[in-house]
Amino acid sequence: MAVKQSPKEEKPPKFERIYEDEECTSIWKYDLRKNPYGPVDVEYKWKRSFNPWNQKKMTMSEIIKQEKKEKKLKNS
Helix, strand or coil: CCCCCCCCCCCCCCCEEEECCCCCEEEEEEEEECCCCCCCEEEEECCCCCCCCCCCCCHHHHHHHHHHEEEEEHHC
């Protein structure tokens, strides 16, 4: 008794996967001719509300004051 084999679904050689979360949208681009194991290019598009650098920039005088406070705490 012969069993029919269904044709394998082949992936196209070039395709994209899009992932989205609250911080950014990332686009993973694949080209199986160039690299069959992983993405060829990954592109991140950050949303306007995302700010990974919430810290205020410090001036040199503020940095020196902070270092002096830290030294005083270590010496005490």
